[in-house]
Amino acid sequence: MATEFTPFLSLAGGVLIGIAAILLMATHGRVAGMTGILAGVIPPVSADWGWRAAFLIGAIAAPAIYTAIGGSIAFAVPVSAAALAIGGVIVGVGVTLGSGCTSGHGVCGMARLSPRSIVATCVFMATTAITVFATRHIAGGI
Amino acid sequence: MRITTALIIGIIFGLGIALSGMANPAKVLNFFDFAGTWDPSLAFVMGGALITTAIGYRFVFGTRKEPLLAGAFSLPTNREIDSRLVVGSALFGVGWGITGFCPGGAIPAIGLGYGSTFLFMGAMIAGIAVTRTIINARARTVRA
Numbered sequence: 456m457a458t459e460f461t462p463f464l465s466l467a468g469g470v471l472i473g474i475a476a477i478l479l480m481a482t483h484g485r486v487a488g489m490t491g492i493l494a495g496v497i498p499p500v501s502a503d504w505g506w507r508a509a510f511l512i513g514a515i516a517a518p519a520i521y522t523a524i525g526g527s528i529a530f531a532v533p534v535s536a537a538a539l540a541i542g543g544v545i546v547g548v549g550v551t552l553g554s555g556c557t558s559g560h561g562v563c564g565m566a567r568l569s570p571r572s573i574v575a576t577c578v579f580m581a582t583t584a585i586t587v588f589a590t591r592h593i594a595g596g597i
Numbered sequence: 598m599r600i601t602t603a604l605i606i607g608i609i610f611g612l613g614i615a616l617s618g619m620a621n622p623a624k625v626l627n628f629f630d631f632a633g634t635w636d637p638s639l640a641f642v643m644g645g646a647l648i649t650t651a652i653g654y655r656f657v658f659g660t661r662k663e664p665l666l667a668g669a670f671s672l673p674t675n676r677e678i679d680s681r682l683v684v685g686s687a688l689f690g691v692g693w694g695i696t697g698f699c700p701g702g703a704i705p706a707i708g709l710g711y712g713s714t715f716l717f718m719g720a721m722i723a724g725i726a727v728t729r730t731i732i733n734a735r736a737r738t739v740r741a
Contacts (some may be wrong), residue, residue, distance in 0.1 A: 456623055457634040457636070458618075458623050458627045458636045458638075459636075460638055461618060461638045461641075462637075462638060463641075464618070464638075465616075465618055465638040465639065465642045465645070466642070466644070467617075468612075468614065468616035468642055469613065469617055469641060469642040469649070471609055471612055471613025471616065472610060472613035472614060472619075472642070472646040473613075473646040473653060474609055474649060475606050475609040475610035476610075476646070476649075476653070476654075477650060477653030477656075477657060478609070479606050480653075480654060480657050481653075481661070481664060481665060482599075482602045482665045482666045483599065483602070483603065483664055484668075484671050484672075486671075489699075489704055490725075493700055493722075493725070494725060494729070497722055497726055498726075505599070505603075506600055506602075507603070509600045509601070509604040510603040510604070510607035510610070511607060511704060512604060512607060513603070513609075514607040514610050514705045514708075515704060515705060515707045515708040516611065517609075517610075517614075517615060517705060517708060518611055518612070518614075518615035518705050518706070518708035519709070519710070520608075520708075521616075522708075528616070528621070528709060529618070529624065530622075530623075530706065530709050531623035532697065532711070533622065533623050533626060533697070534626075534697065538695050538696060539698075539713055539716045539720065540716060540717075541695065542692045542693075542698070543696060543716070543717040543720025543721040543723075543724065544720045544721070544724040545689075545691055545692030546688075546689055546692030546693060546696065546699065546700070546717075546721050547692075547720065547723060548692075548724045548725075548727070548728045549685050549689030549690070549691070549724075550725070551725050551732070552681050552685025552688065552728060553682055553683075553684075553685025554673070554682065556689060556701060557693075558699075562643070562646045562647055562650055563654075565647055566651040567654060570676070570678060571675065571676065571677070571678055571682055574682065574683065574686070575682055575683075575685075575686040576686075578690065579686045579687065579690035581690065582687045582689075582691050582694065583693045584631070584694070585690075585694070586629075586691045586693075586694025586695060587626055587629040587630050587694045588629075588630075589694075590694065590695060591626075591630055591633055597695065
């Protein structure tokens with residue numbers, strides 16, 4: 456299934472993600488890594504769960520508000536429910552062992568030139584590309 | 598104050614994710630599908646976010662000794678590139694490639710209200726909880 460090439464919208468979205476990361480560092484002194492922020496509100500919750508929960512609620516509310524006021528956001532899931540369940544567990548295991556995901560390692564860590572984050576990002580970008588090739592062009596879809 | 602700012606920053610983050618296409622699994626998977634329906638949009642997301650953050654961080658760390666609402670910057674201190682980092686990141690990529698969802702994309706996608714997002718989130722939280730329990734149990738064993 457093809458998707459529309461949206462360079463300007465994607466760049467604008469990326470800049471907003473960057474602005475959020477800068478503001479979270481300037482105010483709370485924290486990296487805007489979704490894995491770390493989410494982990495703090497999953498039992499056993501961390502002592503500073505309040506700002507984490509507020510950040511997550513804001514992140515969830517934003518697309519809801521945007522669509523409620525008439526904006527449209529493209530969304531499609533081209534894989535099966537079984538793939539979502541199995542892949543979801545693998546993502547959960549991976550981000551916990553690897554201490555981060557696209558936002559934490561790929562944006563905040565790379566922006567700090569953290570060697571750990573650079574290695575993590577190169578590794579997951581590579582395995583994602585290999586997995587997409589394998590599932591789509593070898594297995595013929597999942 | 599801390600809660601309110603975190604809420605507002607979360608809204609900016611979620612809007613950025615949603616507008617960029619990172620919350621759309623079809624778009625994410627197409628970014629990696631060089632041999633098929635390739636959509637290079639996500640390069641603009643990563644590029645825009647990374648360059649903005651790099652410049653902004655430099656400014657923040659260059660002008661302030663501590664953050665506005667906290668006593669100190671809490672930056673990751675682990676510098677070791679170990680097998681846990683590599684294996685974990687590799688697994689994350691496999692899961693991202695299977696589903697098109699990453700944590701940063703899936704959480705704002707909850708706000709769009711699709712059942713598939715909830716299914717992914719439930720599975721991911723289960724994966725996080727189980728892995729954390731095993732890591733913590735091992736750490737206790739090593740200490741004892």
